[in-house]
Amino acid sequence: MDALTSVTGDGQHIEPRTEFAPLAVMALTGGEPAGGQMVSFFVDDPEGTGTDFHGGSPVRVTTASDGTGTTDVPLLAGEAPGTVEVKVIADGAHTSFSLTVNGHPEGNSGA
Incomplete structure (x- = not known):
C-alpha cells in the first residue's frame, strides 16, 4: 500500500459530550x-479535551474491497473545548483528521 487519504469526517465541529460522525479513509x-x-486510528489530544474512542485508542479496522476503512467505534467528544487530531496509519502510509470540540457558550463573557 502506498497511499492513505481521508474520505469523510475531517473538519467536524461538535458540542462537548457528543459523538463525532464516523471517520473514513x-x-x-x-x-x-x-x-x-x-x-x-489514534487520537492525539494535546489540548486535553478528553476526546477518545469508546474503549480507548487505537481503533483498528480492515479496509473493504473498495479500499475504504471506516471507524466502527464511536468517537466521543470530551468536556473541554479544543482541537483533536486523529492520526491514521496503515503499512507505512498515513493521514490525519482535524476535529474540534466547540466551547461552551455559557460563561463566555465579553468583559
Missing part, C-alpha cells in the same frame, strides 16, 4: 483501491 496501492489492509 481510502487505502491505495499503485493508484488502485487496496482491500484487506489493517488501518489504525
Whole structure:
C-alpha cells in the first residue's frame, strides 16, 4: 500500500459530550483501491479535551474491497473545548483528521 487519504469526517465541529460522525479513509496501492489492509486510528489530544474512542485508542479496522476503512467505534467528544487530531496509519502510509470540540457558550463573557 502506498497511499492513505481521508474520505469523510475531517473538519467536524461538535458540542462537548457528543459523538463525532464516523471517520473514513481510502487505502491505495499503485493508484488502485487496496482491500484487506489493517488501518489504525489514534487520537492525539494535546489540548486535553478528553476526546477518545469508546474503549480507548487505537481503533483498528480492515479496509473493504473498495479500499475504504471506516471507524466502527464511536468517537466521543470530551468536556473541554479544543482541537483533536486523529492520526491514521496503515503499512507505512498515513493521514490525519482535524476535529474540534466547540466551547461552551455559557460563561463566555465579553468583559
